[in-house]
Amino acid sequence: MTDAINQSVISLDAVNKSYGREVVLSDVDITIRSGECVVLVGHNGAGKTTLMKLMLGLTRPSSGKVEVLGGNPAFGTALAQHKTLGYLPESVAFYEAMSASEVLAFYARLKGVEHRHCEELLETVGLASASRRRIGTYSKGMRQRLGLAQAMLGSPQLLFLDEPTTGLDPSLRRQFYELIEAMHKAGATSVISSHALNEVEARANRFIIMKAGKMVASGALDELYQQAALPVRLEVSVIPGQASHVAERLGSETAIDDVGDNRLYLSCINGDKMPLIRRISDFGELVSDLQIIPPKLDEVYNHFMNGDPS
Amino acid sequence: MKMLWILTMKELRDGFRNRWIAAAIIVLGILALALSVLGSAPTGSVRVSEIDVSVISLASLSVYLIPLIALLLSFDAMVGELERGTMLLLLTYPVARWQVIVGKFLGHLSILFIAIVVGYGGAVIIMTLVTGGGTEGWQAYALMMASSLVLGAVFIALGYLVSVLVRERATAAGVAIGLWLVFVVLYDLLLFGVLMMDTDQVIGQQLFSMLMLISPTDTYRVFNLSSFEGISEAAGIAGVASEAGLSGTLLVSVMLLWVVLPLGASLLVFQRREL
Numbered sequence: 001m002t003d004a005i006n007q008s009v010i011s012l013d014a015v016n017k018s019y020g021r022e023v024v025l026s027d028v029d030i031t032i033r034s035g036e037c038v039v040l041v042g043h044n045g046a047g048k049t050t051l052m053k054l055m056l057g058l059t060r061p062s063s064g065k066v067e068v069l070g071g072n073p074a075f076g077t078a079l080a081q082h083k084t085l086g087y088l089p090e091s092v093a094f095y096e097a098m099s100a101s102e103v104l105a106f107y108a109r110l111k112g113v114e115h116r117h118c119e120e121l122l123e124t125v126g127l128a129s130a131s132r133r134r135i136g137t138y139s140k141g142m143r144q145r146l147g148l149a150q151a152m153l154g155s156p157q158l159l160f161l162d163e164p165t166t167g168l169d170p171s172l173r174r175q176f177y178e179l180i181e182a183m184h185k186a187g188a189t190s191v192i193s194s195h196a197l198n199e200v201e202a203r204a205n206r207f208i209i210m211k212a213g214k215m216v217a218s219g220a221l222d223e224l225y226q227q228a229a230l231p232v233r234l235e236v237s238v239i240p241g242q243a244s245h246v247a248e249r250l251g252s253e254t255a256i257d258d259v260g261d262n263r264l265y266l267s268c269i270n271g272d273k274m275p276l277i278r279r280i281s282d283f284g285e286l287v288s289d290l291q292i293i294p295p296k297l298d299e300v301y302n303h304f305m306n307g308d309p310s
Numbered sequence: 311m312k313m314l315w316i317l318t319m320k321e322l323r324d325g326f327r328n329r330w331i332a333a334a335i336i337v338l339g340i341l342a343l344a345l346s347v348l349g350s351a352p353t354g355s356v357r358v359s360e361i362d363v364s365v366i367s368l369a370s371l372s373v374y375l376i377p378l379i380a381l382l383l384s385f386d387a388m389v390g391e392l393e394r395g396t397m398l399l400l401l402t403y404p405v406a407r408w409q410v411i412v413g414k415f416l417g418h419l420s421i422l423f424i425a426i427v428v429g430y431g432g433a434v435i436i437m438t439l440v441t442g443g444g445t446e447g448w449q450a451y452a453l454m455m456a457s458s459l460v461l462g463a464v465f466i467a468l469g470y471l472v473s474v475l476v477r478e479r480a481t482a483a484g485v486a487i488g489l490w491l492v493f494v495v496l497y498d499l500l501l502f503g504v505l506m507m508d509t510d511q512v513i514g515q516q517l518f519s520m521l522m523l524i525s526p527t528d529t530y531r532v533f534n535l536s537s538f539e540g541i542s543e544a545a546g547i548a549g550v551a552s553e554a555g556l557s558g559t560l561l562v563s564v565m566l567l568w569v570v571l572p573l574g575a576s577l578l579v580f581q582r583r584e585l
Contacts, residue, residue, distance in 0.1 A: 058401060093396050094396060098327075107403065110404060
């Protein structure tokens with residue numbers, strides 16, 4: 001089991017999915033390995049939910065192959081694997097007439113999880129005091145918390161969370177990510193969808209950026225920066241009044257974004273950064289400070305979402 | 311088996327929670343009591359047991375009521391959960407799709423079972439205690455209750471088929487009402503109409519029996535009105551069923567077929583359904 005960490009848990013091979021004439025996913029290849037935390041990022045309608053439904057076996061691909069835990073998940077053919085699986089749908093719905101503890105007990109029975117875990121989970125997500133109330137009276141946030149609780153029943157090996165933090169207040173959001181992290185440390189693999197890249201930035205091993213049913217980028221954060229090849233910006237502080245003089249001497253081969261009285265803003269691609277810095281340092285006393293501003297995550301995201309991926 | 315048990319118990323608990331069982335018991339019980347009170351009037355001279363009369367009148371009314379209750383229980387079963395979104399979550403649990411349908415079916419059948427046993431059974435007990443009448447004919451009454459349950463099962467299965475075929479709850483409700491009308495009212499009307507016009511007697515006994523067998527409600531009616539001699543005499547159809555070659559076993563088999571076929575079709579449709 002030394003290579004357990006590298007074992008592929010989910011693999012999608014040339015998967016296409018269309019509903020009638022509407023193409024939802026086209027030619028998606030994804031491999032997710034055991035222990036990874038993968039975040040699917042994209043606008044609404046990019047195909048994130050459909051991707052999850054395919055992995056969960058709730059729907060079938062129009063063409064291509066989906067494999068989860070070594071089997072075809074489609075239509076409950078591999079029942080046993082569901083025991084190690086937790087899912088939180090995008091807008092989770094419960095039996096409104098039941099109370100939270102009743103619903104959780106029902107799901108626990110289906111998963112073969114001991115009843116006492118239900119109380120613990122309700123405690124964890126902060127629903128213990130409201131657990132006897134009808135779910136019909138619950139707010140959006142409370143439903144979401146109950147959704148998390150049911151997804152965590154039986155400490156699943158595979159977690160699918162579709163927009164998990166919508167409707168959660170910031171403190172609960174943080175608590176939620178702590179829970180995910182704890183499950184992660186225990187060896188769980190998770191697939192999380194989100195439209196906010198910043199929020200999940202620190203938690204994920206890998207991002208998969210989806211756009212209109214296509215996978216436009218995939219990789220860890222630093223890999224995404226490289227793939228995007230966005231320009232690095234330099235903020236150069238100079239002796240007051242000398243900015244235009246410096247700009248002139250840098251010449252036309254340098255991209256100068258803005259020139260102030262004592263400040264210049266330059267940009268260059270990552271590979272040209274060091275030569276440019278050396279040239280700036282040649283100005284000696286003229287330059288008083290230098291700041292390197294890497295591209296922001298939002299910019300990387302926007303690059304993939306708006307720019308031409310090819 | 312464990313999964314089926316869990317799903318069945320959930321439906322049953324829902325039935326208690328949303329007062330479905332209570333409502334059905336009250337409706338069936340009051341109906342049975344009222345009919346036995348009204349029905350006891352003409353018994354004096356004809357020497358038919360009170361229970362026998364109850365069987366005839368109850369069977370005639372159950373034909374309308376039991377399908378209605380069964381359809382109301384079942385039309386929402388699948389489409390409701392699909393529309394509200396609870397099915398999405400349920401199917402990611404370790405349950406097979408057939409277990410979902412069969413579990414619900416057993417649950418709804420239990421609800422109907424309780425309603426029939428408590429409603430009809432309670433009424434007959436009260437009746438015997440109050441009037442001090444004999445328990446003669448209880449077998450026919452028991453058989454009436456059992457066949458009512460089978461009739462209910464037929465319409466629960468039909469309701470499921472509707473429920474997996476349509477996309478919206480409102481459509482399912484409409485189609486369910488349509489089914490009720492067809493099987494309980496229109497089919498018989500049509501059959502009578504054809505017979506009335508059939509002055510040359512093209513439709514022989516054989517064909518007529520076949521036509522009766524097509525409808526599960528007619529099968530139920532014939533089964534109950536001909537089940538015992540005393541009853542068929544009182545109902546005025548003595549010997550009709552046996553002459554037509556409609557044995558009790560055949561009638562019950564037809565009704566069971568009406569349970570199995572729609573239920574099987576629902577399973578097939580649901581198995582292929584994408585969420």
